[in-house]
Each structure stands twice: as C-alpha cells, then as structure tokens.
Amino acid sequence: MEQLKALNKSPFEKIMIPSIKNMIMVSSGKGGVGKSTVAAGIALSLAKKGYSVGLMDADIYGPSVPTLFNLKDERxxxxxxxxxxxxxxxxxxxxKVNSLGFLIDPMQAVLWRGPMASNAIKQLMNDTHWGELDFLIIDTPPGTGDIHLTFLQQFEITGTIIVTTPQLVALDDVQKTISMFKNERVGVPVLGIVENMAxxxxxxxxxEKYFLFGRGGGEKLSKIFNVPLIAQIPINENICQSCDEGKLDILFDDDEVKTAFSNLTDALLDQLKTKA
Structure with missing residues (x-):
C-alpha cells in the first residue's frame, strides 16, 4: 500500500532512451520463482530470433546475471x-549484459536505503553504453519496492511480464505486483503471465510430467486479471546445472524448454503489436 500511495503522490518525469525501442520489466511477487532465469531466457530467445537485445540486472540485493552468464569474477x-x-x-x-553485481563485492551485503538504491539503478541504466537495442530486458527484484518505483517513474517502460509458479499460495504476492502495474498513475501494460516450473x-x-509444485496458479491469475498466460516453462535436472555453471545456451538444448521460450517471445511480440 505504501508503494501505491507513493505512486499517487509523486510526479512522473520519465526519461525516454531513443536508442532503446522496447524496455520490458520482468517481475515477480516473491523470490524463488526463477524470475532471473526467465528474464535471461527471454533475452536469449529474442537474440536467437535476430533482435538486438540487452539484459539489465536490477536485482541489487541478489543479482543472478553474473552467475547465469559465467561472469562472476569479471569487472x-x-x-x-x-x-x-x-x-x-x-x-x-x-x-549485452550489465549488472550491479559486476560493481560490488559479491561477498558483502548491500546495505542501502531506498534513495541510494534508486540512484544506483538510475546511474547503471543511464551510464551503460547500450547502443541501439530492439529490446532491453530488465530483471527486477521480487516484490513492489523502490527499484520498481524508480523504473516506473523515471523511464518509459513498454510493458512487464509477470513470473509465478503453479501453486495457489503464490497468488497473493503476485496479485499485488500486477495491481501495482495496473495502478492508474502507472499505466504500464502487463503483457503476460509466465508460469515457471510448471x-x-x-x-x-x-x-513424463510430474507436477511437483501444484498446478493451476498461472491460469487462475490469468482469469482474475484478464491477462494472458503466455507460457508454461517446465524444469528438468539439467536446467539448474546449466544456470549454475553459466552455460545458459545449454538451456535450449532441451526441446521442450526451447519451445516454451520461443512461444513466450512470440506471444510477447504479438502483445506488443496489439498494444501499438
């Protein structure tokens, strides 16, 4: 509620970055749903389709991109x-990949209050030489905090994709996230719901299919908010290993996973055409 109150009170002075055609936020109501893997998979799938793509890791408290791309010790x-x-x-x-995780000690906790975190994100966005991009995919922290408000108030966001897991217990947190984007002062389209670990x-x-985390959560969310369920992404024993080892390209060696991400990005592109 405090975040929504802040949105209603704060004036919007949005920055448009002419060299970036589409800025897509990937969001979730809670942690542990595989949001960063989904964001990276979307970026990879779009790149494979021939688009120029950037990926910004805005999860300052738990940046995953350095690990996903085997860049943990790089500066x-x-x-x-x-x-x-x-x-x-x-x-x-x-x-094109950038993360605050490249600029801070990975062994140290980030003890930043809201304004400091927001300033760091704005600086990372504005000071990165992104060049000409068709898409900038933004991996945001879980929840609805200061980082989200910074993007929504400062930048022209094209739309957002919401990541959830199948279990119904995850719905409450995800509903708050969707409500934030649908706030009348925000007006950022929710382009679709992705059910990860389906x-x-x-x-x-x-x-064989085993529904380890329940089923039906993504479909129920879709009906509640009238937002399309654009992908159900399965997991297997190789996905975690490929992500932990920074071998993201191996993610698409599995035909079912590759097809899920391809269908996801096709649905994303269709949604953008509809919103245009």
Missing part, C-alpha cells in the same frame, strides 16, 4: 563517449 571497462564516461556491457550469447520432466523421459 566491466569504461569508455569515453561524447565527453561522458560510459560502462561497456559484456556481450554473451549475442546479448512441471518436472526428466530429460531422459520427455514423455
């Missing part, structure tokens, strides 16, 4: 551009 370089110092993003799998399928037995 970005800076360049001088038009009299300004810019951060050169890493390029992995055809995706079922478990052993890689050696692709015909």
């Amino acid at each position: 970005p370089v800076t360049i001088e551009l038009d009299g300004k110092t810019k951060i050169e993003p890493f390029i992995r799998f055809g995706i 079922w478990f399928t052993p890689s050696k037995h692709p015909e």
